[in-house]
Amino acid sequence: MDSPPIVTTGLDLQTSFVEALQGLGLSSGTARLLWLPLPMLTVLVAAVVGVLVNVWLERKISAAVQQRIGPEYAGALGILQPLADGLKLVFKEDIIPARADGLLFTLGPVLVLVPVILSWLVVPFGQNLLISNVGVGVFLWISLSSIQPIGLLMSGYASNNKYSLLGGLRAAAQSISYEIPLALAVLAVVMMSNSLSTVDIVNQQAGAGILSWNIWRQPVGFVIFWICALAECERLPFDLPEAEEELVAGYQTEYSGMKFALFYLGSYINLVLSALLVAVLYLGGWSFPVPVEWLAGLLGQSVDAPLVQVITASVGIAMTVLKAYLLVFFAILLRWTVPRVRIDQLLDLGWKFLLPVALVNLLVTAALKLAFPSVFGG
Amino acid sequence: MFGFLKKVGDYTKDAVGAAQYLSQGLAVTFDHLRRRPITVQYPYEKLIPSERYRGRIHYEFDKCIACEVCVRVCPINLPVVDWVMNKATKKKELRNYSIDFGVCIFCGNCVEYCPTNCLSMTEEYELAAFDRHSLNYDNVALGRLPTSVTSDPAVFALRELAYLPKGVMDPHGVPATAPRAGKLPEQVLETLPAAPDQGASS
Numbered sequence A: 001m002d003s004p005p006i007v008t009t010g011l012d013l014q015t016s017f018v019e020a021l022q023g024l025g026l027s028s029g030t031a032r033l034l035w036l037p038l039p040m041l042t043v044l045v046a047a048v049v050g051v052l053v054n055v056w057l058e059r060k061i062s063a064a065v066q067q068r069i070g071p072e073y074a075g076a077l078g079i080l081q082p083l084a085d086g087l088k089l090v091f092k093e094d095i096i097p098a099r100a101d102g103l104l105f106t107l108g109p110v111l112v113l114v115p116v117i118l119s120w121l122v123v124p125f126g127q128n129l130l131i132s133n134v135g136v137g138v139f140l141w142i143s144l145s146s147i148q149p150i151g152l153l154m155s156g157y158a159s160n161n162k163y164s165l166l167g168g169l170r171a172a173a174q175s176i177s178y179e180i181p182l183a184l185a186v187l188a189v190v191m192m193s194n195s196l197s198t199v200d201i202v203n204q205q206a207g208a209g210i211l212s213w214n215i216w217r218q219p220v221g222f223v224i225f226w227i228c229a230l231a232e233c234e235r236l237p238f239d240l241p242e243a244e245e246e247l248v249a250g251y252q253t254e255y256s257g258m259k260f261a262l263f264y265l266g267s268y269i270n271l272v273l274s275a276l277l278v279a280v281l282y283l284g285g286w287s288f289p290v291p292v293e294w295l296a297g298l299l300g301q302s303v304d305a306p307l308v309q310v311i312t313a314s315v316g317i318a319m320t321v322l323k324a325y326l327l328v329f330f331a332i333l334l335r336w337t338v339p340r341v342r343i344d345q346l347l348d349l350g351w352k353f354l355l356p357v358a359l360v361n362l363l364v365t366a367a368l369k370l371a372f373p374s375v376f377g378g
Numbered sequence B: 001m002f003g004f005l006k007k008v009g010d011y012t013k014d015a016v017g018a019a020q021y022l023s024q025g026l027a028v029t030f031d032h033l034r035r036r037p038i039t040v041q042y043p044y045e046k047l048i049p050s051e052r053y054r055g056r057i058h059y060e061f062d063k064c065i066a067c068e069v070c071v072r073v074c075p076i077n078l079p080v081v082d083w084v085m086n087k088a089t090k091k092k093e094l095r096n097y098s099i100d101f102g103v104c105i106f107c108g109n110c111v112e113y114c115p116t117n118c119l120s121m122t123e124e125y126e127l128a129a130f131d132r133h134s135l136n137y138d139n140v141a142l143g144r145l146p147t148s149v150t151s152d153p154a155v156f157a158l159r160e161l162a163y164l165p166k167g168v169m170d171p172h173g174v175p176a177t178a179p180r181a182g183k184l185p186e187q188v189l190e191t192l193p194a195a196p197d198q199g200a201s202s
Helices: A012-023 A028-035 A037-065 A081-092 A102-122 A137-145 A146-156 A161-193 A198-204 A219-232 A257-282 A292-298 A307-337 A343-371 B002-033 B069-073 B109-114 B184-192
Strands: B045-047 B057-059 B081-085 B091-100 B119-121 B157-158
Touching: A012 A028, A012 A037, A028 A037, A037 A081, A037 A146, A037 A307, A037 B002, A081 A257, A102 A137, A102 A146, A102 A257, A102 B119, A137 A161, A137 A198, A137 A257, A146 A161, A146 A219, A146 A257, A161 A198, A161 A257, A161 A343, A198 A257, A219 A257, A219 A307, A219 A343, A257 A307, A292 A307, A292 B119, B057 B091, B069 B109, B109 B119
Parallel strands: B045 B157
Antiparallel strands: B057 B119, B081 B091
16 A cells, blocks of 8 residues: 555544543643553453453363363353353462472463563554554564463473473473464564554555455465464464373473463463454454445444444454454364374474475565555555 | 475475365364254263163062072172071072172173073163272162163153164154164064974074
8 A cells, every 4th residue: 555544543542531531630641640550451351351251162162063062050151161260270279399499480370471461462452442552563472472481491390390391391492483484474464564563554454344454465474373373372283382191281280279370371361362463463453344434434424423433443342352253263173173293293394384485475475565565565 | 496396396285285184174173063962961861771781780589599600600700699508498598699789890691690580680870889888789779679760850861872763863852752763673573474483493
């Protein structure tokens, strides 16, 4: 696109909130300070609720695939089952093995969870519906996600258990190998949108509804990103670090209670996050398959009218979540479809297949960008 | 140069093949999503055990002649027959009889060989106990009849697959009167021409 698409500000809750508080006689600094925790808490709650939904979906879909019923008695359709699981974990005894390194053992799960939650900083649900529109958005996510293997290795090593150590080493090897094709796939998208900011990446896909989504321009990148995201989340086919048949539970073997819950939470938040980022990078983020502006024009409404703004923002959030959960569904289905790869196959796939393909994809994208700047970003 | 191109070609072929297999597998799992669960919600629903189900053994004390055939045919000589010789009547007098179901393998040999048919198989299979010694059933416990799944008001009895009407896969909601697929042995016999008398050779 030669000229950036007309960026509608959409719903800007921060400005409205700050203005309202200033109307009550507060200084703009205080008003902003009062605003700050709100989006953070909202996103934190959203992430945790997302995990609960995710766990429920995982159990229900797994059951359906295996022609079972799945959780049924905790709430309607077993909706409260993840909550019950969580409560159970909260009340379990917190055990640190006698020969384990207490400090690292405790620090490990924290180091796994914190970067994942921090990454939600850059997930946009709308033009202004994100905590912080960081200029280096996706890069921040990539760098944060490379902290995770340190935590995994730390907990695996500190457990003083051979299975844990093996699991931790595998997790580190896997994360490091798949980080590179992942970054290269993201780089191709970034090159097309001339920005690392997640909001800009979505806006660049907003021109013609579903047709302008990146998945049509980056099909190879989409596949690479999805495979790498699954590997980063340690989802099956790539769940070697916790391969229960061989390694008991990998790096989580010695963990119980809340520390185990942190791992559990971390892996599911990571899955939702990865799905959200696939939605943002390749499936047009919050954009509706038909441009909302166009629809509003058809109905003779101004895009800036308050009601339309609220509706478009809600549609945006719903679309982002819907796309993300479609991908989560796909990941769960994939879990019951494909067998686990061996460690050599895993590294082969990462280094010998995904990496060269991602490089070629990057080069082809660059060439296409030079050849057709109107389609592939100028 | 051509070697490299061939390599790239092979690689692509592999990738396409892998994608094909993946989509085939996904089609299978996706198809399973719309099928009904085949699970039986156990304490509330139970399958009706099949006709020749070998469950807990039932024993009739009064029929027993203490011949100990059951002990001899048992792979591990499990039944305990406690009898004394009554000198006056010159007959065996049975005092106790017991089978330990924690050890029994339900092979049915004792039932098969019992000359007075005092042993029989029931359809009872819920033998869970807190103490394995309580699985050692004496003649009183052996004489109890199990609750039938079909007559238990707390249980929704389901027919097993082989007992369902033809073409029906799901036991839920099948009326009890619907006949099972195929014919019973006596129904098959009716269709056969009367067998000629085969004499003493058979």
